[in-house]
Amino acid sequence: MDYQFKEIEQKWQKFWADNQTFKAENHSEKPKYYVLDMFPYPSGAGLHVGHPLGYIASDIFSRYKRLKGFNVLHPMGYDSFGLPAEQYAIQTGQHPAITTEANIATYRRQLDQIGFSFDWSREVRTSEPSYYKWTQWIFMQLFNSWYNIENDRAEDITTLIEKFNASGTADVKAVCDDDVKSFLPSDWATFTDEEKQIELLKYRMTYLRESTVNWCPALGTVLANDEVKDGFSERGGFPVEQKKMMQWSMRITAYSDRLLQGLDTIDWPEPIKEMQRNWIGKSVGASVKFQVEGSDKQIEVFTTRVDTIFGVSYLVLAPEHEWVAELTTAAQKQDIENYISQTKKKSELDRMADTKTVSGSFTGTYVINPVNGERVQLWIADYVLAGYGTGAVMGVPSGDQRDWLFATHFNLPIIQILDGQQDIEIQADPTKEGKYVNSGFINGLTYKEAVPFLNNWLEVEKVGKAKVNFRQRDAIFGRQRYWGEPIPVYFKDGLPYLIQEEELPLILPEIDKYLPTETGEPPLARAEGWSPKEGGHYELSTMPGWAGSSWYWYRYMDANNNADFASKEAVEYWKDVDLYIGGSEHATGHLLYSRFWNKFLKDLGYTKEEEPFKKLINQGMIQGRSSIVYRLVFNDDPKGYRPLLLSKNIYLDFLNGIDREGKPFLNDELSELIEKQYGQEVLRTIPFSNNRTFIPIRVDVNIVENDILNTTRLGDHLPEFKDAIFVEENGKYYCGHEVEKMSKRYFNVVNPDDLVVRYGADTLRMYEMFLGPLEQSKPWNTNGIEGVFKFLRKFWRLFHNEAWEFAVSDAEPTKAELKSLHKIIKKVQDDIERFSFNTSVSSFMIAVNELTDLKCNKRSILQDMVIILSPYAPHICEELWIQLGNEAGSLSYTEFPIFNPEHLVEDEFAYPVSINGKMKMNLNLNLTLAQPEVESILLSDEQFQKFLDGKAPKKIIFVKGKIINVVV
Numbered sequence: 001m002d003y004q005f006k007e008i009e010q011k012w013q014k015f016w017a018d019n020q021t022f023k024a025e026n027h028s029e030k031p032k033y034y035v036l037d038m039f040p041y042p043s044g045a046g047l048h049v050g051h052p053l054g055y056i057a058s059d060i061f062s063r064y065k066r067l068k069g070f071n072v073l074h075p076m077g078y079d080s081f082g083l084p085a086e087q088y089a090i091q092t093g094q095h096p097a098i099t100t101e102a103n104i105a106t107y108r109r110q111l112d113q114i115g116f117s118f119d120w121s122r123e124v125r126t127s128e129p130s131y132y133k134w135t136q137w138i139f140m141q142l143f144n145s146w147y148n149i150e151n152d153r154a155e156d157i158t159t160l161i162e163k164f165n166a167s168g169t170a171d172v173k174a175v176c177d178d179d180v181k182s183f184l185p186s187d188w189a190t191f192t193d194e195e196k197q198i199e200l201l202k203y204r205m206t207y208l209r210e211s212t213v214n215w216c217p218a219l220g221t222v223l224a225n226d227e228v229k230d231g232f233s234e235r236g237g238f239p240v241e242q243k244k245m246m247q248w249s250m251r252i253t254a255y256s257d258r259l260l261q262g263l264d265t266i267d268w269p270e271p272i273k274e275m276q277r278n279w280i281g282k283s284v285g286a287s288v289k290f291q292v293e294g295s296d297k298q299i300e301v302f303t304t305r306v307d308t309i310f311g312v313s314y315l316v317l318a319p320e321h322e323w324v325a326e327l328t329t330a331a332q333k334q335d336i337e338n339y340i341s342q343t344k345k346k347s348e349l350d351r352m353a354d355t356k357t358v359s360g361s362f363t364g365t366y367v368i369n370p371v372n373g374e375r376v377q378l379w380i381a382d383y384v385l386a387g388y389g390t391g392a393v394m395g396v397p398s399g400d401q402r403d404w405l406f407a408t409h410f411n412l413p414i415i416q417i418l419d420g421q422q423d424i425e426i427q428a429d430p431t432k433e434g435k436y437v438n439s440g441f442i443n444g445l446t447y448k449e450a451v452p453f454l455n456n457w458l459e460v461e462k463v464g465k466a467k468v469n470f471r472q473r474d475a476i477f478g479r480q481r482y483w484g485e486p487i488p489v490y491f492k493d494g495l496p497y498l499i500q501e502e503e504l505p506l507i508l509p510e511i512d513k514y515l516p517t518e519t520g521e522p523p524l525a526r527a528e529g530w531s532p533k534e535g536g537h538y539e540l541s542t543m544p545g546w547a548g549s550s551w552y553w554y555r556y557m558d559a560n561n562n563a564d565f566a567s568k569e570a571v572e573y574w575k576d577v578d579l580y581i582g583g584s585e586h587a588t589g590h591l592l593y594s595r596f597w598n599k600f601l602k603d604l605g606y607t608k609e610e611e612p613f614k615k616l617i618n619q620g621m622i623q624g625r626s627s628i629v630y631r632l633v634f635n636d637d638p639k640g641y642r643p644l645l646l647s648k649n650i651y652l653d654f655l656n657g658i659d660r661e662g663k664p665f666l667n668d669e670l671s672e673l674i675e676k677q678y679g680q681e682v683l684r685t686i687p688f689s690n691n692r693t694f695i696p697i698r699v700d701v702n703i704v705e706n707d708i709l710n711t712t713r714l715g716d717h718l719p720e721f722k723d724a725i726f727v728e729e730n731g732k733y734y735c736g737h738e739v740e741k742m743s744k745r746y747f748n749v750v751n752p753d754d755l756v757v758r759y760g761a762d763t764l765r766m767y768e769m770f771l772g773p774l775e776q777s778k779p780w781n782t783n784g785i786e787g788v789f790k791f792l793r794k795f796w797r798l799f800h801n802e803a804w805e806f807a808v809s810d811a812e813p814t815k816a817e818l819k820s821l822h823k824i825i826k827k828v829q830d831d832i833e834r835f836s837f838n839t840s841v842s843s844f845m846i847a848v849n850e851l852t853d854l855k856c857n858k859r860s861i862l863q864d865m866v867i868i869l870s871p872y873a874p875h876i877c878e879e880l881w882i883q884l885g886n887e888a889g890s891l892s893y894t895e896f897p898i899f900n901p902e903h904l905v906e907d908e909f910a911y912p913v914s915i916n917g918k919m920k921m922n923l924n925l926n927l928t929l930a931q932p933e934v935e936s937i938l939l940s941d942e943q944f945q946k947f948l949d950g951k952a953p954k955k956i957i958f959v960k961g962k963i964i965n966v967v968v
Contacts, residue, residue, distance in 0.1 A: 001800075001804050002793075002796075002804050003792065003793045003796040003797075003876070005759070005760030005761075005762065005763070005792075005875070005876070006757075006760065008875050008876060008878075008879045009113070009115065009756075009760055009761050009762070009875040011879070012115070012874070012875045012878045012879065013112055013113065013115060013875075015878075015888070015889060016115075016117070016889075017112070017120075019889055020119075020120075020121060021117070021889055021892055022062075022072075022074065022117040022118060022119050022892070023119050023121050024071060024072060024073040024074070024075075024119050024122075025071060026557070026558065026567075026569065026570045026573055026574070027569070027573065028071040030069055030070055030071040031069070031070055031071065032070065032071050032072075032073070032573060032574055032575070032578075033062075033065045033070040033071070033072050033073070033578050033579075034072075034073045034553075034574050034575075034576070034577045034578045034579070035058050035061055035062045035065070035072060035073070035074045035577075035578065035579045035581075036058075036074075036075070036553055036556070036577045036579070036580045036581070036613070037054055037055055037058050037076065037580075037581055037582065038054070038580070038581070038582025038583060038586065038590070039076060039077045039078055039079050039124075039549070039552065040078060040079065040107065041078070041079045041080070041082050041084070042078050042080060042100060042103035042104045042106070042107045043084060043103060044084075044088070044099065044102075044103050044106075045744065045749075046103075046106045046107065046110055046751070046753075047107065047110045047111075047751075047752055048742055048749045048750060048751060048752070049622060049742075049750045049751070049752050049755065049764075049768070049780055050621060050622035050623075050624075050742050050780070051752075052111075052114055052752060052764075052768060053619050053620075053622055053768050053774070054581040054582060054583075054617075054619035054774075055111070055114070055116060055581075056114070056116075056765050056768050056769060057581055057617075057619060057769070057774050057835065057837055058074065058579065058581045059074070059115075059116045059117055059118075059765075059871075060765075060769070060832065060837060060871040060872055061579060061832060061835070061871075062074040062117055063117055063870060063871035063874060063892065064832045064871045064896070066117075066892055066893055067867065067870070067871070067892075067893075067894065067895065067896035068896050069895070073119065073122075073556065073557070073574060074116075074117055074118055074119060075118060075119050075122040075123070075124075075556040075559070076111065076116070076118040076119075076120070076123060077122075077123050077124035077125060077126075077552065077556070078104050078107070078123075078124070078125045078126070079126050079545070079548060079549050079552075080100050080104065080125045080126050080127040080128075081126050081127045081132075081483055081484045081485065081543075081545060081547075081548060082483065082545055083219070083221070083227075083481065083483070083545070085099055085100050085103075085483050086481055086482055086483040086514055087219070087236065089482075089483070089514045090513075090514045090515055093513075095510075096127075096482070096483040096514070097127065100127060104125065110752060110753060113753070113756050113761060114752065114756065114761045114764065114765065115761045115762070115765065115874050115875055117874070117892070121559070121560075122556045122559035122560075123559070124552055124555050124556065124559055126485075126547075126548030126549065126552065127483070127548075129505040129507055129508075130505070130562075131548065131555060132485040132505055132548060133504045133505035134551075134555065134565035135485050135543065135547050135548050135551070136485060136486070136487070136488040136504050136505060136506060137488075137501070137504055137565060138550075138551060138565070138597065138601070139206060139487065139488060139543070139547075140488055140498050140501065141600075141601075141604060141606075142204070142205040142206040142250060142600065143204055143205070143206050143489075143498055144156060144157050144204070144498070145157060145204065145205045145600070145603075145604065146159075146160045146174055146175075146176070146203040146204060146205060147174060147175040147205065147251060147254035148160075148173070148174060149173040149174060149175060150173050152258070153603040154205055154254070154600050154603040154604060155603070156604070157200060157203070157204065160172065160174070160200070160203055161200075164183075164185065164188045165185055165188065165189075166185060167185060168182075168183045168184040168185045168186075168187065168188055169181070169182050169183055170184075174203055175251055175253065175254035176202050176203045177202035177203075177207070177209070179202065180199070180202045180203070181199060194493065194495060197495050197497075198495065201495075201496070205250060205251050205254070205600070206248060206249070206250045206251070206477060207248070207249060207251070208246055208247070208248060208249075208496060209246070209247065209249055210244050210245065210246050210247075210322075211244070211245060211246075211247045211249060211387065211476055212242055212243070212244055212320045212348075212385075212386050212387060213242070213243055213244075213245050213247060213476060214227070214228050214240050214241075214242065214347055214348070215240065215241055215242070215243035215245070216233045216238050216239070216240045216241075217238070217239070217241070218233070218236065218238035218239070219233055219236065219238055220480060220481075220515060220516040220522075220523075221479055221480040221481045221522075222245065222247070222476070222478065222479055222480055223240060224544065224545075224589070228240050228347040228349065229347075230347075230350065231345055231346055231347055231350060239345070240347060241344040241345060242320060242343065242344045242346070242347075242348070243344070244320060247476050247477070247478045247541070248476070248477040248478040248487065248539075248541065249474040249475060249476055249477055250474060250475045250477050250596075251474050252472065252474055252475045252592075252593070252596045253470055253472055253473065253474050255595075255596050255599050255600070256280050256282065256470040256472055257282070258599055258610075259276070259280055259592070259595055259596065259599075260277060260280055260282055262595060262599075262610060262611050263276060263277065265610070265611060266611050266613065266614060266615070266616070267614060267615040267616070268613075268615070268616040269584070269616065269617070269618055269775075271584070272584060272587045272591070272616065272618065275587040275588055276587060276588060276591070276592055278471075279471070279472060279587075279588040279592065280470055280471065280472045281470055281471025281472060282468065282469075282470055282471075283302070283304045283468070283469045283470070283471070284304065284468055284469075285302060285303050285304035285305070285306060285466075285467060285468075285469060286302070286303060286306040286454070286455050286458060286464055286465065286466050286467055287300055287301070287302050287390070287464050287465060287467045287469075288300070288301055288302075288303060288306065288309060288370060288394070288458060288463065288464040289370065289463045289464055290315055290367040290368060290369065290370060290376070290394070291367060291368045291370070292327060292365065292366075292367050292368075292378070293365065293366040293367060293368060293375065295327075297323065297327070299315060299317070299323075299367055299378075299390075299392050300390045300392065301315070301389075301390055301392045301393055301394045302389045302390055302393075302467060302469045303393075303394060305396070305399060306451060306454050306455065306458070306464075307436070307442065307447055307450040307451050307454060308396040308398075308399040308417060309369070309371050309394070309396075309454070310369075310371060310372060310415070310417055310436070310438060310439035310440055310442070311396040311397070311398045311399055311415045311416075311417040311438075311439075312369055312374075312376055312394045312395060312396055312415075313376065313377075313395060313396070313397055313407055313412050313413045313414065313415055314376055314377045314378070314379055314394075314395040314406075314407070314412050315367050315376050315377070315378050315379065315392060315393070315394055315395065316360065316378075316379045316380065316381045316383075316384050316392065316393050316394075316395055316406075317363070317378065317379070317380050317384065317391060317392050318380070318382075318384040318385050318386040318391040318392070319339060319340045319343040319380045319381075319382055319384075320340070320343075320386045320391075321380070321386050321391045321392065322386075324336065324340070324363070324380055327363050327365045327378060328363045328364060328365070329363065329364030329365060330364075331364055332361070332362055332363055332364035335361050335362075336361050336363060336380065338361075339359070339360070339361040339380060339382075340380075342382075343382040346382060348385055348387075351382045351383060351385065352383075352385070354383070358405050358406055358409040359381060359382060360379045360380060360381035360382075360406065360410065361379065361380050361381075362377060362378075362379050362410075363378045363379065363380060365378040366378060370458070370461065370463040370464070371440060371441075371454075371457075372440050377412065379395075379410075381406070383402070387473045388471060388473065389469055389471075395407065395412070396417075397412065397413075397414040397415075398414055398415055398416050398417055398418075399417070415438055416437070416438060417436055417437065417438055417439050418434040418435070418436060418437065434446070434447075436450060441457075442454060475593065475596075476544070477543065477544060477547070478539075478541035478542075478543075478544070479541060479542055479543065479544050479545075480516065480522040480523075480540075480541055481522070481523065481541075481542050482508075482511065482514045482522075482523035482524065482542065483508075483514070483542075484508075484542030484543050484544070484545070484547075485508075485542055485543040485547055485548065486506045486507070486508055486509075486524070486538065486539070486542055486543075487506075487538075487539040487541060487542065487543060488503075488504065488506045489538070489539040490532035490534060490535075490536045490537060490538050490539070491536045491537055491538075491539065492534065492535055492536035493536075496539070497534070497536075499532060499534075506538070508542075509524065509527035509530040510527070511523055511524070511526040511527050512526055513526060521540060522540040522541055522542075524538070524540040524541075524542065525540050546589055546590055546593045549590050549593075549594070550590070550593045550594050550596070550597040551565070551594070551597050551598075551601070553577050553594075553612060553613075554566045554571065554601075554607065557570040557571060557573075557574045558570035558571075565606070571606070571607055571608060572608060575608055575609050576609040576611065576612055576613065576614055577612060577613045577614065578614050578615065579614070579615050579617070580613040580615065580616045580617070581616075581617045581618075581619055582616075582618065582619070583618060583619070584618040591613075591616075594612055594613075595611065595612060598610070598611065598612040617774065617775065617835060618775060619774050619775065620772075620773070620774065620775050620776040620777040620778060621741075621742075621777040622742060622768070622771070622777070622778060622779075622780050623739050623740060623741060623742060623777055623778065623779045623780065624701070624739070624740055624741060624742035624743065624746055624748030624749065624750075624779070624780060625701065625737050625738075625739055625748060625779050625780055625781050626698050626701065626737060626738045626739075626740055626746045626747065626748040627698065627699050627700075627701050627704040627707070627709070627735040627736075627737055627747075627748070628696045628697065628698055628699070628735055628736040628737060628738060629645045629696075629697050629699055629709065629714075629733070629735055629736075630645060630646045630647075630648070630651040630694050630695070630696055630697075630736065631643055631644065631645055631646075631694065631695040631696075631697055632644045632645075632646055632651075632654070632693075632694060633693050633694075633695060642723045642724060642725050643720070643721050643723075643724040643725065644724070644725050644727065645721070645724050645725065645726050645727065645733070646694075646727045647726070647727055647728050647729045647732070647733045647734045648707075648729075648734040648735060648736045649729055649734065650727050650729060651694065651736070696736070697718070698738075698746050698747045698748070699714060699717060699718065699735065699747060700717045700747045701747060701748050701749075701750060701782075702750070702751070702754065703717060704735055705782075706783050707734050707735050707737065707783075708732050708733065708734060708735075709726075709733040709734070709735050711724075711726050711733050717747075739779040742780065748780075750780055750782065752764060755782070755785065759785055759786075759788075759789045760789070760792075760875070761875060762792055762872075762873035762874070762875050762876050763785060763788050763789045763792060763873075764785075765872060765873060766788050766791075766792070766841050766844075766872050766873055767784065767785045767788045769837040769838055769840070769841050769872065770784070770788060770838055770841040770842070771838065772838055773836065773838055774835055774836075774837060774838070775835075788841070791844070791845050791848065792873060792876055794848055794849075794852065795844075795848050795865075795869070795876070796876065796880070797852070798848065798851055798852065798856065798857065798862060798865075799857070799862060799880055799883065799884075806883050807857060808857050808858075808859045808862060808884065809857050809858055809859065810858075810859050811858055812858075812860075813856070813858045813860055813861050814854070814856075815903070815907075816850075816854055817851065817854055817856045817858060817861050818861070818903040819903050819904060820847055820850040820851055820854070820856075820861075821847075821861050821864055821865065821897075821903070822899055822900055822901075822903040822904055823843075823847065823904060824843055824844065824847040824865070824868060825864070825868060825897050825898075825899045826899045826901075826904075827839075827840065827843045828840050828843065828844075828868050829896070829899060831843070832871070837872075840872070841872070844869060844872070847865070848865075851865070859884065862880075862884070863881075863884050863886075864897040866880045866881050866884065866891070867881075867891065867894060867895075867896060867897055868896070868897060870891055870892075874891075874892075877891060878891050878892075906927070907926055907927055907928070908924050908925065908926055908927065909924070909925060909927050909961055910922040910923070910924050911923045911924075911925055911934075911962075911963060911964050912963055912964070913938070913944065913963075913964045913965075913966065914963065914964070914965045914966065915947055915948070915966045915968060916966075916967060916968060917965070920944075920947045921943055921944065921947065923937075923938065923941065923944070923964065925937065927960070927961060931956075931958045934958050934964065935956050935958070938956070938964065938966075939953075948968060951968045952968070953966050953967065953968050954967045954968060955967040
């Protein structure tokens, strides 16, 4: 029977599901291998062909590792909390859980039909209470922990309390808030419970603080930086402003050094590691305090160039700095308020990225430079952010380009601080040996001499000290949304307390609307009867989208455990993820937060590994290939005319005004159409007038095949073209195309369902790999998929005779057949190990062509070929495996064929044979033969004797492995 892919694929997908073929064991004598995909958010649109790319690659690798004798964990789940479902609920009134469940059902159907070897017994959904119970539990561990700098790890908060009881704050070295108190153990003993809670909150790994956030009034929630673009929400395009709010935060900054160091131990793409290094932003420098004139306040700045402090000509505060209003004089009040109002319209990312615009406002206040007593103006400017460093920077125009632009724009002094050099040069190369001038007590010193001297002086004078600073800020952890994890906290007398662990999960309550209340409180304030047994009220914010994804790989290790987030035994066995495949867009979000939570859980002894993901691969994007039709309109075109659409080459000719022979272009068909549609006057003026315009219009790629438009279906897709006139080429309308992001707005989304129905899942899997290297972006073009389908049919044909009957021989294979087999064994093994899946597909095609030419139907060859191809095309291979007489379902756990290099050793050579210097023929001979044997074989060859034409050779020159030359 011919290749019946539909029946075959449905059969094996059902078999795998019924038999849980890919269920991994938590205890095995086999070595473990953990392959993880970044789990998807289940949107209503379902999968398009770009989504499965990484999943197919990870599935090939998982199937390969099983064949190599590994116990493979390859799970899948859903990151199912999120803003899109909530926005849909706001619009329709339908509970987000309902739409999420429907979307997951669509995703599951699509994933199953592509034939992935996921262990579905471990499926997780971050919005399920059985899952987010443990997300809430991790939050509680963070709340009950502090970071001990001496031990360089997080510890239970009880160890901090013990220190307070024993010696107060004297021996405490912690990552904490800036405003912690210094006290003796006797003082601590006198604190009330409320006072103790207030102080402990300044040390906890998760804590409350007033933060500047991206507030979107229309959505009623805080947005992350990557959810804001050009001052508007990425979803919906609503204005976003900067706003101060009391928010939960997490001390990821405690792990900044460890997060940096860990990057050197993992096999990740260098661009991702560099993005994280830049985000963390370690800087070595000094903190310096500038006294506010006429006030007891001191403004602290961090600088990496403390040697330039004598060149400070102004100080800048972030517009949202808490002291701005207090330090602004009455005369400058209106200007400052106006500037702050404008700043609120920009996102933090926009402010950081804008290096060209110079803007700021003078507060009217002065500060005192601690090293020389000079008065320095205090400004605000939006390039300074309150959450970075201290929210204040010193301006040194002679040492920094941006400071120089600011100073020249506002006519501020520029102090030269280096002798005989343009001071701006020291910013690029501070090790230059220039001596300082106009720099007080460091005059005449070099950079290497000045820095340690200044750091010591600042510390002695108690106005600063050497310091290591990080650009990274603590992570804001609250969102004013409904569809997220409830935070397991209640408030009593204004202070936060954890609920009891036995109360977990704290279930998301039902509410009547998914909007903030009329008084501006988060949606959870609408919940009736939702209150803690201890009194007070629950936290009304929910967790951010990254909460559930910051630990999910551990839940996969033991997904059905009700007693722990994962058992100790499961964690000890699986340890970490060996291979993680996902998008690079998560570099400074999910991937950074996951590393943070992993290190925290290790500190508390719940996990074993410092890093969660050993190897990371970022799959490239599959871009859409948009199809375009070209509408011709005239500037004075009366309404009501039927649209005129020109096929691609006619459009190009018309656009250029000439035909392919260089003559003015206007063929009879087009002339007739234009005259009929627009009249003689228009016809006379084209194509040489400006009285016409072409409008490129994107059309649904699903009504286009090999760039040929199905003109009868265009009207169903775009009703305005139901009566369009098509100017075709040889009876066909050819579309133009554009490669761009695959998106519904461009009508270039290709649904994998359609391709699976038409060609089968095995074809889709192989074709997605065939498109190009995994890590590179590439355009989708369905035109080539037919070739892959024909390859699979040709592979099927190897096992069948002319009548499509299964016909495999048990005869011994030939050398040529063994050579072909072992070439593909080595090639596929090498390619998979280096994740070069596209080159394997090409090699499969070559191997099948070779075996077809050899008319090979040998069981020993074909059975190994089935195993080798099975990671790529599992359905057809499972079916052939059974037809070969093997046990059902056993292919997934059989042994990958062993490469034997002896089969690739060449023992024959096609000798070129020349007669009197002219090449006449080739003669295949064994390379071990000596000259007498070669001469005997040559002289007995019928073809050679014809070339001799009855003459006897005078001399035979034989060069082993190169040539035979005969003289007659």
